[in-house]
Amino acid sequence: MQPLNRQTAQISEQRPVKVIQFGEGNFLRGFVDWMIDILNEKTDFNGAVEIIQPLDKGIYKLINGQDGLYHVVLEGIQDGKTTQETRLISCVQNAMSPYADYEGYLKLAENPDLEFIISNTTEAGISFDAADASPDTTSSSFPGKLTALLYRRFQYFNGDSDKALTIIPCELIEKNGEALRTTILQFAQHWNLPEAFSNWIEADTIFCNTLVDRIVPGFPKDTIQDIQQEIDFEDNLVVKAEPFHLWVIEAPESVQAAFPTNKAGLQVKFAQDLTPYRTRKVRILNGAHTALVPVAYLQGLRTVREAVEDETSGTFIKDAIYQEIIPTLDLSTEELNQFAKDVIERFQNPFIHHELITIALNSVAKYKVRVLPSVLEYQQRTGQLPQRLLKSLAALILFYKGEYNGQQIPLNDTPEVLEFFQAAWQKESVEETVKMALASEDFWGQDLNQINGLTALVTAEAVALQGAENVQANTN
Structure with a gap:
């Protein structure tokens, strides 16, 4: 040589x-x-x-x-x-x-x-x-x-x-x-x-x-x-x-x-202005990463590729991108769809081993910047709430319990965020925990409970995820 x-x-x-x-x-x-x-x-x-x-x-x-x-x-x-x-x-x-x-x-x-x-x-x-x-x-x-x-x-x-x-x-x-x-x-x-x-x-x-x-x-x-x-x-x-x-x-x-x-x-x-391209990247690429992590992790998956190729979580994130994120963006449909297609292929790259838990670093702050703008814009444009993106928020709240299906979740966030969720999960019910989490203006910049229907939707998703956890625990 x-x-x-x-x-x-x-x-x-x-x-x-x-x-x-x-x-x-x-x-x-x-x-x-x-x-x-x-x-x-x-x-x-x-x-x-x-x-x-x-x-x-x-x-x-x-x-x-x-x-x-x-x-x-x-x-x-x-x-x-x-x-x-x-x-x-x-x-x-x-x-x-x-x-x-x-x-x-x-x-x-x-x-x-x-x-x-x-x-x-x-x-x-x-x-x-x-x-x-x-x-x-x-x-x-x-x-x-x-x-x-x-x-x-x-x-x-x-x-x-x-x-x-x-x-x-x-x-x-x-x-x-x-x-x-x-x-x-x-x-x-x-x-x-x-x-x-x-x-x-x-x-x-x-x-x-x-x-x-x-x-x-x-x-x-x-x-x-x-x-x-x-x-x-x-x-x-x-x-x-x-x-x-x-x-x-x-x-x-x-x-x-x-x-x-x-x-x-x-x-x-x-x-002349790269703002639409930055927004596209943050909401589709980064936002999809952040939205996918808690949903796929609670499902038992551990890498991005696994999650995208899994029928359940893969369908979830693709539908979230095409049906709930893309409708909030202002570039041409052709450009947005092509970028989304590229993103999915990048997530499936067999040569890159991308752990979900590494993306989960500071997930609360990431959700605020990467996903919440799509939630709010979708609600403003359609008058409805994006069910998949809010399912991700419910999964995120459950993720920050630090334990799911009998397994510890290695959370990595600021002490303030971890202490908040430790207190929130001391509440007597999932409903109270969700309401406390959504109310944190430090996290979201506003009280999300004030958005009509959002609390009920996120609570229902969180209860369903906790029910799935209980089913898995009983099966095991």
Whole structure:
């Protein structure tokens, strides 16, 4: 088996660096770099990526040891069929650490071919740190490092508007582009940088809000030997991902022209407002996860795939999606149905072992954000209550009893939530417990008992679930 590098892989082409990428982790390499590699193959994009390791410790040396090469292995279900595909990624030209060579890092800003900054530095990555004292030393925060890089570019090109960059953050926070712009301007003020620089950032630099969606489990340690035998390379940077991918980018048309994913068949949507797509993802993908967990878990199932393929819980969640969630959304029926179909296939992915109990973390807060908006919107639009989504709420209340059918449920939530339900289940009847749970404005932002018919419906579902528990206990 050969070591993986450009000589052994017989890759000699050199492309101009058009992208600086903050983050060397599995997600960016299995999502963004995978797309850029396809762009290079199928369009005239012709761009290489320079990876910046945003933390002091990381894998930039390992990446350089393989000359930036690695494989992405896609495994999942598409159009009802199991699919497996392996791609050698060659768009990464180099990786570096600002902590090891800060001046070398800043000189990247002087590259006239540079067009894009892409990042994924965790949800906490876009934040201001007053301890980052100057652009002359390595900042600990990602926005501090980026501000210093942009300031070097501003100085080197004398504030030329044509040399301003497009910033595309992938951090999982709402309006991530706007948040990053605000933080950079905060650093500019903190460091007393020229007003002209702040004007250049505000007027000429494009900050895109984005939504990203792909499950990237990362390095496949359980099957790596088989993969290496198949590719005939010793690749220590293999990234495993699902086939599904979606990147929604709020940006002017000029960005789409410079980043022509539409010509490469990639699922990248450029939009003036990504809010409908975020709502779609939260309510269909995340909402279905959250609604499914307590129902399927109380039924005795333990993984997402089991739950979706089970006749009872599978029918429950599909009907909830198509009959109760989709009617609350404003995108086209075709788009919504296709996304729902993709979601079900993703849930059925035989290569991803997704435990229901891991999704159950902080389920009360998740239900409020992911499911309750669909309940309220459905009631407003139809004048009726969504029975399946409220069955999920009943199951959730029963789930938080911490025990079902003689088995302990390993609840994972804040002490306040756990203590609340411990007290609620001391009530003399299920009816009283349900009423107490629905009344918690701390949980739901309102007293759900005030919604006509909701208390009776949730109580009836909870009583039925408890009856099913008693039947199972007697059978056992």
